[in-house]
Amino acid sequence: MNKIFKSLNDFVNGVQDEKENVHLKHKNKKHHEKVLTERIEDIVESGENKGFNKFYNVIAILxxxxxxxxxxxxxxxxxxxxxPTNPANNEVVQAYIExxxxxTGAVNFVxxxxxxxxxxxTLGESTVLFIAATTVIILLFKHKTKEEEKAEQLEEAKYEDKHDLILRHGALIVVPATLVFGVYVLFNGHLSPGGGFSGGTIMGAALILYNSAFGDNSTKTFFNYGIHKVIKISALSFYALSQLYSFITGANLIESIIPNGIAGNLISSGLILPLNICVGFEVACTMFGFYSLFDREEI
Amino acid sequence: MVSRLFTNYYETVSIIIFGIGFVTLLLNRNIIKKIIGFNFMDTAIYLFLASKGYITGRIAPILLEKLGDTNLAGYQAGTAVPNVQNYINPVPSGLVLTGIVVSVSFTAFFLALAVRLYREYKTLDMHEIISIMNREENKE
Structure with missing residues (x-):
């Protein structure tokens, strides 16, 4: 028994010695030789930890x-x-409204x-969204082998029938209504409050609800990674190309061939409606992409 | 000074919300809570911008006249102009839209990074992550 204790003791001591050696080696470095993370670790691991935290909190609050x-x-x-006489309400506002x-032919001034x-x-905004979606895909997308995919599908099929009945029946009513409302907001962006970003978000919410109610497999029948890619890239490139057209015509003082139509009609106000639709699809895809990437690392 | 703060109460509240977000960002060690603090700060800025654009008694910048109104054709032809006195400032509305989109984007990006960090280190505590990183570095 004693032997065991002794060997255990030796072992523990040995480990401690090793630790101390590492620590000494670490400590013996001169201050300027340490990188910042080492210095932080020094503070975190030593007894000053609590004192430093208190100091940090006080300084932060101050x-x-x-x-x-x-x-x-x-x-x-x-x-x-x-x-109304605020300096913010100046001639810029007057010009936009008058x-x-x-x-533009748009009844909605915004x-x-x-x-x-x-x-x-707005092209920049769409690009920011596109880049964010791309980075999230880079960080979270899991390339699965065929066997893994099959195993996952089997797993999914097990639970598919047990999905919440109330959720499913509720979703059957809510999803079409939400989608239609999203399309309405999207198409009336130049007539009423709304537009690409809000309409796209509503459509994305409908897709997310459908996905959580009916599972992956039924979502993949109409919306998979390929379609996601095609919609997003084509929407953004259509936006960029149509902007290129209006830049070229505008810079050379050429009359644009796209008519403004009668203000107040659904099909009016030139490029605003197609651009709204592009932005809407881009946003809907991005929202659904975020959800499914965070949920199960694929689209 | 205090009476001015009560006149500008929207701005005051937005600054207070900004402060709450800032303190959350500084004091919490949990990465998710830091992201929530960041979002608080964003929301405060939207409130500030929206309140700067508001003018008492006026409506959102969407034309009052409906389709078929005789004035509408005149507005489009340039023979008449809509009355500026009816509408609030449309510029901050556009700016808030930009802000919301950027905030959604970076929230998603931060959260994706947090997921990756959690997978690597099995914790969301900043200090623990730093000390684990250092231990790994020292082993090498």
């Missing part, structure tokens, strides 16, 4: 308080809320602004 106090002090000098319908006057900015 910093936050100072910043908030500065900003609140600034708020007290801002012009009054809701005052010339908006003549220039849609006319973001998809005609500043459509380049």
């Amino acid at each position: 910093l936050a308080c100072v910043i908030i106090a500065c900003m609140i002090y600034t708020v007290s000098f801002l012009p009054s809320f809701g005052d 010339n908006g319908i003549r220039d 849609a006319g602004m973001i998809l005609n006057y500043r459509a380049f900015d």
Whole structure:
């Protein structure tokens, strides 16, 4: 018995010695030789940990308080809320509202602004979404072998019948209504509140609900990775090409062949409706892509 | 000064929300909570922008006249102009839209990074991740 204890003791001591050696080696480095992470580790692993944390918390709260106090002090000098004579309500606003319908044909001034006057900015937004979706795919997409896929499908089939009955029947009613509402918001972007981003989000929500109610396999019959890719890339490239067209015509003072139509009609206001549809599909695909990537690492 | 803060109460509240988000970002060690703090800060900025665009008693910048109104043809032909006095400022609305899209994008990106970190280190605590990283480095 004693022997065992002794050997155990030796073993523990040995481990400790080794640890100490590593630690000594680590400690013997001069301050300037250490990289930042090593220095942080020094602080974290040594006894100062708690003290440092307290210090950090106090400093953080103080910093936050100072910043908030500065900003609140600034708020007290801002012009009054809701005052029509605010400096923000200047000739830019007047120009957007007075010339908006003549220039763009859109009854919704915000849609006319973001998809005609500043459509380049919206192209940037769509690109940001596209890049975010791409990076999430890079980070989370799992390339599965055929056997893994089969095993997963079997697993899925096991639970498919046991999906919540209430959810399924509810989804049967809610999903078509949501999709139709999404399409309505998308197509009326230049007539009423809404447009590509909000309509696309509603459509994406409908897809997510369908997916969570009916499972992967039935979603894959109409929406898989290939379709996702095609829709997203074609929507973004159509947007970019149509913007290229309006840049070329605008820069050379050529009259655009796309008519503005009669303001207030569904098919009117030139390129705004197609651009809204492009943005909407892009957003719907991205939303559904985020959901399914976070859920099961594939689309 | 305090009375000004009550006049501009939307802005004041948005600054307070910004502060809550900022403190959450600084004090929490959990990565998910840091992301939530970031989103708080975004929301505060939307509130601030939207309140800057608001004008008391006016409606959203969508034309009042419906289809078939006689004025509408005049607006489009350029012979008449809509009354600016009816509508709020449309510029902040467009800016908020941009902000929302960017915030959605980076939230998804951060969360994907958090998923990868969790898979690698089995924890979401920043300090633990750093110490595990250092231990691995020292082994090499």
